[in-house]
Amino acid sequence: MPRRRRTSPEEHIAHPPASRVKHPPIPLRGVGTGCQTDPVTPTSLPFTKGHGTENDFVLVPDPDGSLDLAPQHVSALADRRAGLGGDGVIRVVPTLHAHEPEVRAQADEASWFMDYRNADGSPAEMCGNGTRVFAEYLRREGMETEAEFAIATRAGTKSVRAVDGGWAVDLGPWRVVDPATARARGGDALVTPYGGPTLPGLTLDLGNPHTVVVLPPELDLADLDLTRAPRVEPEPPHGTNVELVRAVGPGHIALRVHERGVGETRSCGTGAAAAALAVRWWEGIVDDVPGDDSGADRWTVDVPGGRLTVIALPGDHVELSGPAVLLADGTVTLP
């Protein structure tokens, strides 16, 4: 089959594919830094709703970087009663039109920036499930035509590739934030789920922050109350996502997650990777064994919304794979 050429963001704006022209154009105005126009907030927005293992998102195209999505607009879109509903909102914008210079610097590698915001309006560096849904959207819209390409994020450029049943994303380098303390004390934080016991936690940086806790045998995932954020001490400076993990078998875990800026969600991709890496670290597997397929470096992670696969790659990279679903397209009127 002949390979389709990737359309550049500029071409895409000039010649949008058929599935995009149904949406009314976003109003344009003026010239601003990092975007072709001064940011404006239109009242009527085209959107696509999608999810990855039931971590759900509202995607909003912004082909010329003119869209000003204030926190209150994000939380209005994400509202599950008065809005479309979602754990996050993703602005789909050409990397060249990103506001942040460190994102614009990724433009040579990645044409499109995943501008991710949590449901409360706060920006996040990364979203693992979001990258797969973003990739699926770019492919469907003809904005990327190859089976493998790169996406710009606040946590650097991530490469994605189409796989059976979804997408795999190289989440890039990860690290245990304070290995010395964690090694000495069995963890670097104390985590107390609401109404539950205090347990040792391990803080990892996957581009965004995570604190992972493994439940003792007497506690089930279903016993936890995640209607409030677990208390984490010391509290990380920019907050954290908390993963509560249950061992299922070798290379197999299950988790529930309380996300920063959202609350409990049905899945978290970077959280699944953090959880697998934390368990692996606690098990003493710190070195990668290239070519080793014994199972130690491949993890099945069950989340309330489905199943994800995490593979610890050589060079402290980690790959996440799982499904990506685009559910609905439409136009929404912002209050």
Ligand SMILES: N[C@@H](CCC[C@H](N)C(=O)O)C(=O)O
């Ligand atoms: N659900 C996402 C993570 C979204 C961002 C997170 N809430 C944060 O603030 O860091 C994922 O799939 O990784």
